[in-house]
Amino acid sequence: MRLLVTGGAGYIGGVVTALLLRSGHEVTVLDDLSTGHRDAVPGDARLVVADLADAADVLDPSVEAVLHFAGKSLVGESVDAPGAYWRTNVAGSLALLEAVRRHGVRRMVFSSSAAVYGEPVSPGPIAETDPAVPTNPYGASKLAVDHMLASWARAYGLGAVSLRYFNVAGAHLGLGERHDPETHLIPNLLRVAAGERDSARVYGTDYPTRDGTAVRDYLHVADLADAHLRALERVVPGTHRAVNLGTGGGHTVREVLDAVRRATGHPVPAVDSPRRPGDPAVLVAANDRARRDLGWTPTRTLDETVADAWAFARALPRP
DSSP states (O other), rough: EEEEEEEETTTHHHHHHHHHHHHTEEEEEEOOOOSGGGGGGGTSSSEEEGGGGGGGHHOOOOOEEEEEEEEEHHHHHHOOHHHHHHHIIIIIIHHHHHHHHHTOOOEEEEEEGGGGGOOOSSSSBBHHHHHHSSSHHHHHHHHHHHHHHHHHHHHOOOOOEEEEEOOOOOOTTTBBOSSOOOHHHHHHHHHHHSSSSSSSEOSSSSSSSSEEEEEOOOHHHHHHHHHHHHHHHHHOTTOOOEEEOOOOOOOOOHHHHHHHHHHHHOOOOOOEEEEOTTSSSSEEEEEOHHHHHHHOOOOOOOHHHHHHHHHHHHHHHOO
């Protein structure tokens, strides 16, 4: 198929673009490079440096599907500057959807988030049928786009899938995390192992979990990318579906620390710190719908995820 990938210069968008090309698709990447990296776009893809608001100028009737990754994604920043999130994530997606409608594109896969669920109502795995009550503007902006996709499906026959990510990590095909600022646990722990920081912080050691630290669901980016290709193939015209992407299990912060120590051979000193406001004890995905509807099964372990992230981090040029 001829595809448009928005945000294809980012971490996840770059990995998915590379897999799409390997599968024989023709890909145009739309990215403003505000947070993405030009060298993350594979050479076989066409890169258009532009804003989401310019999507109508990039789309044409030959495009058969859109994979939408572009957007802002820092929870704390969204609390401090909510307008930027409503403008980029919501208004930008609206401009893209208007272009999709005008050009008759029939398929769309959207990069949504587990942040749409907010505080879980129980410590068990979160299902797509659980209440979606986001607690920050980032999660609210993702949920707003989910609702827009549902209305486009009903009104215009668009087939769309919202993939709700839990914690994504690792590296694949030479592509990994290069966020600035970096807010994710695994790359920050790897910075300690690389000597860029003296120690890591463990926020909260008194949670009702097996070792007192918070539990999160860590999914390898290669497994995540595979789900996007499967979702693209299984889009149903006139239907919007929300699908969780996670392993269905979880690891505590201390278990992740141990995995980083095994992968790097570094002691990775850690300082126990108080809980951060709003951090739930457990966030784990129920992935039954992804297994059933997408025929998808995550295969990489936490140790493989950390090892791949470490190999990528070591290959990066140092200042």
